[in-house]
Amino acid sequence: MTLSAKHLEELRERRAKLLVAGGEDKIQQRHAKGLLTARERLIALFQPDTFQEIGGHVRHSGQHFGMADKDLPGDAVICGTGYIDGCPVAALSQDFMIAAGTLGKMHAQKIVQMMQLAVKTGMPVVAFKDSGGARIQEGVDALSGYGEVFYHNVLLSGVVPQIAIIAGPCAGGAAYSPALMDFVIMTKTNAYMFVTGPEVIKAVTGRSISMEELGSAAVHAALSGSVHFVADDDRHAIQIVHTLLGYLPANNTEDPPHRPNPDISLSRDESMATLIPDDPVEPMDVRPIIQRLVDQGQFLEVHASWAGNIIVGFARIEGVVVGLIANQPMVMAGALSIDASDKTARFIRFCNAFNIPLVTLVDVPGFMPGVKEEHSGVIRHGAKMLYTYASATVPKITLIMRRAYGGAYLAMCAQEMGADAVYAWPGAEIAVMGADGAVNILYRREIKEAADPKAKAAELAALYRQEFASPYLSAARGYITDVIEPAETRFTLALVLRKVLTKRELRPAKKHGDMPL
Numbered sequence: 308m309t310l311s312a313k314h315l316e317e318l319r320e321r322r323a324k325l326l327v328a329g330g331e332d333k334i335q336q337r338h339a340k341g342l343l344t345a346r347e348r349l350i351a352l353f354q355p356d357t358f359q360e361i362g363g364h365v366r367h368s369g370q371h372f373g374m375a376d377k378d379l380p381g382d383a384v385i386c387g388t389g390y391i392d393g394c395p396v397a398a399l400s401q402d403f404m405i406a407a408g409t410l411g412k413m414h415a416q417k418i419v420q421m422m423q424l425a426v427k428t429g430m431p432v433v434a435f436k437d438s439g440g441a442r443i444q445e446g447v448d449a450l451s452g453y454g455e456v457f458y459h460n461v462l463l464s465g466v467v468p469q470i471a472i473i474a475g476p477c478a479g480g481a482a483y484s485p486a487l488m489d490f491v492i493m494t495k496t497n498a499y500m501f502v503t504g505p506e507v508i509k510a511v512t513g514r515s516i517s518m519e520e521l522g523s524a525a526v527h528a529a530l531s532g533s534v535h536f537v538a539d540d541d542r543h544a545i546q547i548v549h550t551l552l553g554y555l556p557a558n559n560t561e562d563p564p565h566r567p568n569p570d571i572s573l574s575r576d577e578s579m580a581t582l583i584p585d586d587p588v589e590p591m592d593v594r595p596i597i598q599r600l601v602d603q604g605q606f607l608e609v610h611a612s613w614a615g616n617i618i619v620g621f622a623r624i625e626g627v628v629v630g631l632i633a634n635q636p637m638v639m640a641g642a643l644s645i646d647a648s649d650k651t652a653r654f655i656r657f658c659n660a661f662n663i664p665l666v667t668l669v670d671v672p673g674f675m676p677g678v679k680e681e682h683s684g685v686i687r688h689g690a691k692m693l694y695t696y697a698s699a700t701v702p703k704i705t706l707i708m709r710r711a712y713g714g715a716y717l718a719m720c721a722q723e724m725g726a727d728a729v730y731a732w733p734g735a736e737i738a739v740m741g742a743d744g745a746v747n748i749l750y751r752r753e754i755k756e757a758a759d760p761k762a763k764a765a766e767l768a769a770l771y772r773q774e775f776a777s778p779y780l781s782a783a784r785g786y787i788t789d790v791i792e793p794a795e796t797r798f799t800l801a802l803v804l805r806k807v808l809t810k811r812e813l814r815p816a817k818k819h820g821d822m823p824l
């Protein structure tokens with residue numbers, strides 16, 4: 308055999324071993340559970356034959372406690388780049404079949420090198436997380452590795468989109484890197500995320516809890532808000548990544564993938580008015596309204612299971628990519644709660660960082676009243692809405708559909724928060740507070756002394772809506788760009804969005820503001 312043939316043979320053998328790293332038995336076991344391997348996840352993520360691995364031959368140093376005789380192919384993580392929809396994307400996939408995908412120094416170094424390439428070239432990052440956390444044998448080297456990954460997550464934040472897929476157990480440090488990324492997708496089965504697991508909780512607090520109850524996708528999507536999307540399985544998670552990337556620019560220097568149709572449709576949508584209840588106190592479902600506003604009814608809802616009193620997500624309106632934010636009066640009457648404020652503020656910041664215009668649909672009775680909300684910091688959390696809307700410099704368009712009361716009027720991107728255009732439907736109510744509350748304060752005696760107090764209160768509330776809360780009052784003061792018919796909404800928003808896409812706004816120079824966190 309010639310020397311070069313020997314070299315080729317060795318390379319091919321090494322590559323073949325990498326392809327079945329973890330061993331055939333473990334691969335079969337994963338397949339039996341309906342799971343893809345770490346490598347299969349990357350192959351499924353990218354367009355065929357576009358994946359190029361980085362650092363496949365990396366191994367741990369062998370110097371750590373009990374590690375000398377352990378061979379961990381790739382140090383339990385596969386990194387590289389590939390194409391999705393014709394665009395380059397960087398990705399990593401932790402390999403649970405090898406030492407539970409735990410993170411050691413070299414594992415972290417591979418991830419960091421991939422992230423450095425992503426930030427230099429402006430590529431989004433996708434990370435499949437499936438890991439037992441810090442590799443115990445590597446001690447402080449493992450902690451240092453996590454530190455470097457976290458540092459780079461923060462360095463990349465706002466430069467390239469970062470998407471995590473929790474596709475297996477993610478314990479300890481493994482949970483914090485996703486928390487620093489922009490979007491977290493989690494699979495319904497096989498995936499758990501927690502900082503301290505059931506055994507530690509039992510030892511410290513005495514409480515028994517299963518992994519499922521502690522940190523499943525359902526728990527994180529609905530209770531903790533740590534997960535943005537729940538996927539049925541690995542392949543569904545990958546579909547969500549593809550859909551999400553379809554709305555995002557590759558990096559912060561690019562525009563999102565707008566696809567404006569040159570023949571803008573100016574047709575009226577008479578059915579819009581039928582979605583508004585006649586009775587002003589009957590809650591209005593905002594979902595069918597969103598459906599009618601966005602192209603082909605396609606709306607990628609973010610955080611769909613958390614803080615349902617507000618809806619946020621991505622869509623296109625006549626081809627223009629938007630971040631859409633809408634009160635949902637069917638849940639908690641659409642009031643702004645602590646969780647709703649956190650959810651929205653984060654979404655606004657993401658859209659602003661990646662040049663995505665904001666469209667805000669308003670039907671809000673106010674901030675959530677209650678002792679628990681007040682004591683839990685509704686002031687501090689609610690202030691995030693004001694802060695993030697006011698600091699966002701992307702195009703901001705607001706539609707006041709029905710109620711816009713008090714501080715929540717401002718917190719839903721009123722003109723004073725820098726909205727570029729504010730439209731209102733003719734039945735909108737814009738005032739310091741809702742009609743019922745206001746007349747009870749202003750006309751308490753008259754109502755009490757009336758022959759029929761209930762009828763008197765209703766009569767005064769109707770008068771209040773007309774006299775104090777009419778959108779024409781706001782329009783007369785210059786706070787509303789125009790009052791429009793519901794049937795005109797879609798083309799009004801579509802037209803104005805195109806006109807404000809070129810918006811440029813200069814702000815005073817500063818290191819950064821002091822956002823209420």
Ligand code: HXC
Nearest residue numbers: 406407409438439440441442443444453476478479480481
């Ligand atoms: C080293 C680990 C490990 C770890 C698992 N293994 N976790 N090795 N460090 N953190 C090893 C096991 O010893 C086993 O080795 C193999 O991986 C598979 O693990 P199993 O327990 O058999 O698998 P499974 O039953 O599927 O359970 C998976 C698991 C569990 C849920 C992840 O292993 C677990 O709870 N591990 C500990 C998780 C944890 O507490 N991590 C936090 C680390 S501290 P063999 O040789 O038998 O196959 C941390 C702090 C970082 O991360 C702080 C940064 C801010």
